[in-house]
Amino acid sequence: MIRAQNVTKYFGGFPALKNISFEVAKGEIIGFLGQNGAGKTTLMRVLTTYLPASAGKVYIAGMDVSRRSLEIRRRVGYLPENPPLYGNMTIREYLKFAARLKDIPHRQQRPHVERVLKDCDLWEARDKVIATLSKGYKQRVGIAQAILHEPELLILDEPTSGLDPAQILQVRRLIKSLEYRRTVILSTHILSEIEQMAQRVLIIKSGEILADSSIENLLKGPGGTSEDGRRVCLRVQGVRLDLEPAIGGIPGIKLARWASENNTHGIDLEMTHPSGDFNELAEKVARAGGRILEIKESKVSLEEVFLQISGNKDLSHSSRA
Amino acid sequence: MGMKRGIMRKIFAIAKKELASHFKSPVAYLILVITISVFNVFFFMILDENREASLRDIFKVMEFMFVFFIPILTMKTFAEEKFTGTMEFLMTTPTSSTAIVLGKYLGSLLFFTLIILATSVYYVMIEFFSSPDRAAILTGYLGIWLEGAFFIAIGILTSSWTRHQVVAAISSYVIVFLVYFSVSFIKYFQGTAESLIRYVCTMTHMENFAAGLLTVTDLVYYLSGILFCLVCTRISIENRLWH
Ligand SMILES: Nc1ncnc2c1ncn2[C@@H]1O[C@H](COP(=O)(O)OP(=O)(O)O)[C@@H](O)[C@H]1O
Ligand SMILES: [Mg+2]
Numbered sequence: 052m053i054r055a056q057n058v059t060k061y062f063g064g065f066p067a068l069k070n071i072s073f074e075v076a077k078g079e080i081i082g083f084l085g086q087n088g089a090g091k092t093t094l095m096r097v098l099t100t101y102l103p104a105s106a107g108k109v110y111i112a113g114m115d116v117s118r119r120s121l122e123i124r125r126r127v128g129y130l131p132e133n134p135p136l137y138g139n140m141t142i143r144e145y146l147k148f149a150a151r152l153k154d155i156p157h158r159q160q161r162p163h164v165e166r167v168l169k170d171c172d173l174w175e176a177r178d179k180v181i182a183t184l185s186k187g188y189k190q191r192v193g194i195a196q197a198i199l200h201e202p203e204l205l206i207l208d209e210p211t212s213g214l215d216p217a218q219i220l221q222v223r224r225l226i227k228s229l230e231y232r233r234t235v236i237l238s239t240h241i242l243s244e245i246e247q248m249a250q251r252v253l254i255i256k257s258g259e260i261l262a263d264s265s266i267e268n269l270l271k272g273p274g275g276t277s278e279d280g281r282r283v284c285l286r287v288q289g290v291r292l293d294l295e296p297a298i299g300g301i302p303g304i305k306l307a308r309w310a311s312e313n314n315t316h317g318i319d320l321e322m323t324h325p326s327g328d329f330n331e332l333a334e335k336v337a338r339a340g341g342r343i344l345e346i347k348e349s350k351v352s353l354e355e356v357f358l359q360i361s362g363n364k365d366l367s368h369s370s371r372a
Numbered sequence: 373m374g375m376k377r378g379i380m381r382k383i384f385a386i387a388k389k390e391l392a393s394h395f396k397s398p399v400a401y402l403i404l405v406i407t408i409s410v411f412n413v414f415f416f417m418i419l420d421e422n423r424e425a426s427l428r429d430i431f432k433v434m435e436f437m438f439v440f441f442i443p444i445l446t447m448k449t450f451a452e453e454k455f456t457g458t459m460e461f462l463m464t465t466p467t468s469s470t471a472i473v474l475g476k477y478l479g480s481l482l483f484f485t486l487i488i489l490a491t492s493v494y495y496v497m498i499e500f501f502s503s504p505d506r507a508a509i510l511t512g513y514l515g516i517w518l519e520g521a522f523f524i525a526i527g528i529l530t531s532s533w534t535r536h537q538v539v540a541a542i543s544s545y546v547i548v549f550l551v552y553f554s555v556s557f558i559k560y561f562q563g564t565a566e567s568l569i570r571y572v573c574t575m576t577h578m579e580n581f582a583a584g585l586l587t588v589t590d591l592v593y594y595l596s597g598i599l600f601c602l603v604c605t606r607i608s609i610e611n612r613l614w615h
Pocket of ligand 2: 088091092093132208
């Protein structure tokens, strides 16, 4: 459905996208994940023919976006980061206007508008002036506009940002209902959202793709090292110089992280130990003069994967209210 | 559905939306009301001291008013859409930039035409009181309309440069003042520069229309000016220099 080859976008001298390549198959639900300023919006604007790439090629349904933009726009539905609405129109007026611009044949305009009004749960509010609507409603009008012409490819830029929890659930449910027989791209800077909504994720940072994999594979950890393995967090008291070789020397155990404070150590381990119990570990720690304070097993979270990949500690706190 | 008909439909859809948004804005009403009341005052003043009824002086007043009003009328055309983000909507629907520019131009031109039509009530009154020079009045109206159409094209062009309406209005004031008043600086120039300024200045062309003269040069002047601005607007939104 989409093929992007070495896409680069400069704003003045600033590279917002650096040599990005990826492919999206028909019917995939893919998430662009990255902090604010990573380049998600810019990439989406290139895909929707709104911005021309400085270099590289993008094909949608086999067509070059720089050459056949009007044809591509007929097949793509796009919800920009801020829903692009005319405040002085009613919802129905706006959708009618959108239907005209989107080449929906005259006779089908009304049924199309009525269908999306119902699908997006806007029927009751259809004659309200857009400026008076709440944010959740506005976002749904934005989505209604994007699906009006029944596009094969739906591109949604941060569809849940700025909404309250109830509205987020509503919008997520709406998007889920739209996925049938469609290719969907959505962007977010919220990790849990990707986990819930996408099958595949592109992690973007500073205009580059850091990772491109299915959610499943990503959760197995970077490089797939913890496949079938266990992640264990350990808190130990003792002398690091004695403990580190003792624990690290156990076959089937890999030290992932070691943080020390005085004589207390927080250690993350990856265990593919054949026996799978902690006997040998406890023994070795005791022999090295240490004392185990806590052992607990942990699962790899998308968040950790993300932090490892991007090497940035701020993202987990950056979700907007 | 033919390609051409599709494009015309979209131009009309955009024009209709523009016209409606003018009618929803208090600024446009203010312009309408002020134009008509100023017109009213001058009409009776002129009629009073100059019994020989002519709209010639009133055309001068109208022209002067449009210099001030049209930049206000057109400033939001593109700037507002960029500011609110609806430009991104317009430019990702399968609508060509040409259709967008023409639709927006047509919408503002229609609103302006309605203002002009509202003033024609006075013409009827003149017909009542005296026997005016009908040809001069017709060409005068045509001239005023063309001049307004030209100023609107300038206003739409400057609106496509920025996302701030105030910047758009100031830029179009600068350009409109230059083309309107440039003849006042003519004494500082000679030769080619002088004749160029005489050509660029709207006042010289408007005088002909008001005197009942319809010349090809004047028509070409306005039509080419409008076309030039609209082509530049198209280039400006295509390149999205402003973003
Ligand atoms: N029109 C523009 N002009 C200049 N810089 C821009 C423009 N649009 C985006 N940028 C820059 O490009 C980078 C990526 O922005 P964006 O694509 O909006 O990121 P995201 O959507 O991931 O938050 C940012 O550093 C931003 O400042
Ligand atoms: Mg963004």
